[in-house]
Amino acid sequence: MTAPSDRPTGMRPPQPDQTGQTQGSHSLYLQGHHPDTGSKPNASQQSIKDSASSTPPPGKGRDDLSEIDVRALAQKQEELQSKYSKVKRLYYEKDAQVQHLQNTIAHQRMAVSRTVLDDNEYTNRFSRLEGAIKELAFSIRKEWTDIPTWLQAHVNSDAQGKEMTAVGRAVISRWLVDEIFQRYFHPALDPTFSMQLKTIELNLRRQQGNKAYTDEDKENAVARISNWRCTTLDGLAEALQGAPAEEHRAQLIHYLAEKLVASLAMHLVTPPPPELDNAALMIVENSMNIAEKIPLESRDICVEYFLPGTPVSERSMKVETGLPPLTTAVQPADPAAGDATLQDDGASPATELERGRNSSENSAQSQGTTSAPTVPVKEGKKKSVFGSLIGGGGSSSGGGTATARPSSALAKDKERDEADSGTERVRLATFVHVEVRGRGPTNVLAKTPVYV
Known part of the structure; x- marks a missing residue:
């Protein structure tokens, strides 16, 4: 029997112990080895377990907070929605009330609104009047x-x-402003009665002018004057129509034309230019065509004249150039005499009023009427713009001395005002100023051409 050979057979014997040891050591390494903890794997594992057991689960707390926030936000939204609904309801209720009031005011204004001529027609009529004045002034420029x-x-x-x-x-x-637009209420009425009504209107305007501070005050003042004027004309509707009205108008035109001629003739050569009568009649007729429409308007259309020394306003004036500068002004020879000439309502009758009275009386006698002479009688008690142009002809009333001022004093006042303020002032205003007054900005229909 042969002994076992030591020659390798190519097969390895099983090594169960080594394999088991290798697997066990690898599992121990995975369970206990940690690069940061070194050789203390049990302490690290214990700390992780402790922290995990002491920290509450995050998902449950967040859910509780979310539920509380949602309930609070929902309640807040309901409150805001309720408040918004109340505010919205109140807003629309108040808006409806405002619209109702606006409609009521608009209907009231429409009920009393009367527009006889529009702005363009008034502008055209005043332009024709200015053209007629220019023609007459140019024709008599060498006759002064x-x-x-x-x-x-x-x-x-x-x-x-x-x-x-x-x-x-x-x-x-x-x-024209002093003797027509601010003297007679309506040309179709009896002249004396017409002057009385115009005096009432001017008094109302003066009273309201002292109280108008805001746009509402101005609107109320205009409404008061407009309502009074429209109501008065409604009550005088029959007097504004028919033959008597036409007769009053014709007599007033004839009287005022003669009065204008007489007023100009006092400062012109003798005899006056032959074209003066026709030109004056045309100017008065054009003025009457405007003056008879203004009272019928519910708007407050004002016609005024800017005296020398008035501050220049671009809104209501247009400055013209080409006039020679003022170097040697005409001064009255005697300040006392100039003071007396400014008093136009004294004991002595004015020459122009006498001429107007005589012409009106002759006209009344030829037509068999007695209404025309009443005009000059009342005129003697009124201020005449050209009374200051008439020199001595009788004793002057001493009561007006305190209010009248010589032109030299006016010139000194003008120079002092210009030195103080430095603003430009009117030297000559060559036409009237026309505007529509009321709430808001003033509507200017005709700017005054002025020289400074």
């Missing part, structure tokens, strides 16, 4: 013998040509 007292401090002593044309335009324009 003296300057009216209220212009002597603003006109050169050697004035001629364009400057005298401006003087004529200024004199006629102021006369």
